[in-house]
Amino acid sequence: MTIVPVIKRDYITKLAEQGKRIDGRTFDNYRTIDIETKVVNKAEGSARVKIGNTQVLCGIKMDIGEPFPDTPTTGVMSTAAEFVPLASPDFESGPPRENAIELARVVDRGVRESQVIQLEKLCIAPSEKVWLVFIDIHILDYDGNLFDAASLAALAALLTTKVPVSRFLKTLNEKERASWQEQLADIYRIPGVNEVPFGSDETSTNQKKVEDFPLPMIEPPISCTAVKINDFVLFDPCFDEEVIADVRLTVATDHKGDLRAMQKGLSGSFTREEIQKVIKGALDNGQEIRKKLNHSIGK
Amino acid sequence: MKSDIKLITDEGKRLDGRGPHDLRKIKIEAGVLHRADGSCYLEWGGNKVLAAVYGPREAVPRHTQNPLKAIVQARYNMAAFSVEDRKRPGPDRRSVEISKVISEALEKVILTEYFPRASIDVNIEVLDAEAGTRCAGLSAAAVALVDAGIPMRDIPVACAAGKIEGQVVLDLGKEEDNFGDADLPIAISPRTDEVLLLQMDGHFTVNEFNQAFDLALKGCHTVSEIQKKAILEKYQSVVAEVQE
Numbered sequence: 001m002t003i004v005p006v007i008k009r010d011y012i013t014k015l016a017e018q019g020k021r022i023d024g025r026t027f028d029n030y031r032t033i034d035i036e037t038k039v040v041n042k043a044e045g046s047a048r049v050k051i052g053n054t055q056v057l058c059g060i061k062m063d064i065g066e067p068f069p070d071t072p073t074t075g076v077m078s079t080a081a082e083f084v085p086l087a088s089p090d091f092e093s094g095p096p097r098e099n100a101i102e103l104a105r106v107v108d109r110g111v112r113e114s115q116v117i118q119l120e121k122l123c124i125a126p127s128e129k130v131w132l133v134f135i136d137i138h139i140l141d142y143d144g145n146l147f148d149a150a151s152l153a154a155l156a157a158l159l160t161t162k163v164p165v166s167r168f169l170k171t172l173n174e175k176e177r178a179s180w181q182e183q184l185a186d187i188y189r190i191p192g193v194n195e196v197p198f199g200s201d202e203t204s205t206n207q208k209k210v211e212d213f214p215l216p217m218i219e220p221p222i223s224c225t226a227v228k229i230n231d232f233v234l235f236d237p238c239f240d241e242e243v244i245a246d247v248r249l250t251v252a253t254d255h256k257g258d259l260r261a262m263q264k265g266l267s268g269s270f271t272r273e274e275i276q277k278v279i280k281g282a283l284d285n286g287q288e289i290r291k292k293l294n295h296s297i298g299k
Numbered sequence: 300m301k302s303d304i305k306l307i308t309d310e311g312k313r314l315d316g317r318g319p320h321d322l323r324k325i326k327i328e329a330g331v332l333h334r335a336d337g338s339c340y341l342e343w344g345g346n347k348v349l350a351a352v353y354g355p356r357e358a359v360p361r362h363t364q365n366p367l368k369a370i371v372q373a374r375y376n377m378a379a380f381s382v383e384d385r386k387r388p389g390p391d392r393r394s395v396e397i398s399k400v401i402s403e404a405l406e407k408v409i410l411t412e413y414f415p416r417a418s419i420d421v422n423i424e425v426l427d428a429e430a431g432t433r434c435a436g437l438s439a440a441a442v443a444l445v446d447a448g449i450p451m452r453d454i455p456v457a458c459a460a461g462k463i464e465g466q467v468v469l470d471l472g473k474e475e476d477n478f479g480d481a482d483l484p485i486a487i488s489p490r491t492d493e494v495l496l497l498q499m500d501g502h503f504t505v506n507e508f509n510q511a512f513d514l515a516l517k518g519c520h521t522v523s524e525i526q527k528k529a530i531l532e533k534y535q536s537v538v539a540e541v542q543e
Contacts, residue, residue: 039426039427040347040378040380040381040426040427041345041427041429042345042380042381042382042383042427042428042429043380043381043427053333055332055333057378057426059378059379059380059381059426060380061379061380061384061385063384063385080379080388082378082388084376084422085351085353085420086332086335086338086349086350086422086423087332087334087351088334089356093374093376093390094389095389134379134385136378136379136380136385136388138378138424140349140424141332141333141334141335142334143333143334167383239334
């Protein structure tokens with residue numbers, strides 16, 4: 001270990017003993033969160049999230065492909081994170097390392113396990129064709145707390161995603177198009193999706209126009225992360241705090257105030273009381289962040 | 300590749316309403332990232348590009364070091380979601396080639412002999428793509444290098460010209476790139492008009508090439524002014540901050 005982290009640790013813990021943090025926040029406070037959606041035109045959905053100086057961009061691409069044999073009627077989602085060297089002097093190019101894989105998997109789990117995307121509504125023809133959803137996360141500027149920034153960016157991007165039906169139809173020839181249009185139109189008849197207009201009445205059936213529709217989603221849980229340094233629990237760690245942290249805990253809470261996911265990281269440990277403290281803070285901050293998220297997508 | 304799309308209307312306008320010698324809209328901002336030593340965000344028509352510079356710092360692995368001067372390593376990378384059909388993440392043959400030609404172009408203007416054994420890393424991320432990303436990337440990288448305080452002989456700049464429906468035009472757009480006849484991206488050192496990068500594909504007559512080259516050169520100088528304005532704005536904002 002070099003000397004700089006030792007000095008920084010000293011400085012940060014000294015401040016913490018006085019109830020302070022290096023950027024002047026209280027222990028429970030988040031840095032300023034800024035969510036901007038629809039930032040990439042070529043993507044089906046996209047969002048840029050800033051938490052303080054940390055900046056993350058998430059883009060959603062969709063395609064049509066085969067479902068997994070064991071789930072023939074559900075769509076497929078996959079998540080990838082890129083720690084591009086642009087974001088930090090410590091990031092290197094090449095295939096994703098441990099950290100990028102962990103981040104992608106935590107974000108993926110948050111979306112998949114709480115069934116935020118209604119994948120069962122993304123089936124076109126059982127066992128043959130379903131929609132594939134690709135969530136790609138690009139770290140642009142790394143100043144700590146990537147878990148929260150990345151999962152928030154993924155949610156904001158998903159919530160603004162339009163399933164690119166018209167783009168897909170453009171790639172087919174006349175005959176294929178007619179048959180696919182029929183099949184694609186079926187997914188509009190599923191409750192919850194069929195409010196989207198596609199053609200007016202029976203007489204115009206042959207020219208039934210299938211349009212892009214919003215990705216079917218449910219209210220998502222929000223992730224909040226805290227770290228522990230000595231005995232102090234700090235929410236939304238910045239880079240300097242994260243580097244010296246003993247242990248990290250991410251808690252995802254839903255709009256009813258229930259817990260939907262947790263992930264502990266690093267080699268330290270938490271007491272039961274500390275975990276309660278993190279959960280309480282995650283609920284409070286989660287509510288605020290949810291408001292910001294809803295606001296950013298125009299709700 | 301031929302298509303039925305008419306790239307130039309009877310009134311002489313292009314698909315996006317530009318005349319033959321018009322550039323797309325360009326917006327440049329310097330110093331947008333916190334961790335990087337220097338950075339730049341650039342929008343060029345539908346292209347959105349971020350560039351970040353790290354260094355000069357010790358070149359690793361050691362065997363890449365040059366005892367007499369710094370090495371310049373540009374890395375051009377496209378985001379998976381930046382194009383119509385998702386691009387598989389990571390370097391492919393195309394981006395390796397583009398990284399190489401950009402590195403070489405930048406190396407020419409950087410005073411590398413000031414930093415033996417060091418490396419100057421330039422990362423270019425294409426976030427949204429719409430024809431002409433290498434020119435956009437190089438022009439953004441140049442501003443990021445200035446923002447990082449890297450000593451340079453000049454601020455390099457790039458722009459492309461091409462041929463559509465037999466006519467030489469400046470700065471090809473998306474359909475023009477796909478269905479046009481030729482494309483000529485160049486990068487220059489604007490003080491001396493030395494050419495730092497030149498690629499061409501398609502079909503030009505010598506006369507057309509000369510026309511296209513001159514047009515691209517003119518385009519480069521226009522972009523160069525926008526670069527300088529962005530750098531000046533960054534400096535002025537720093538001055539204002541210090542005075543506060």
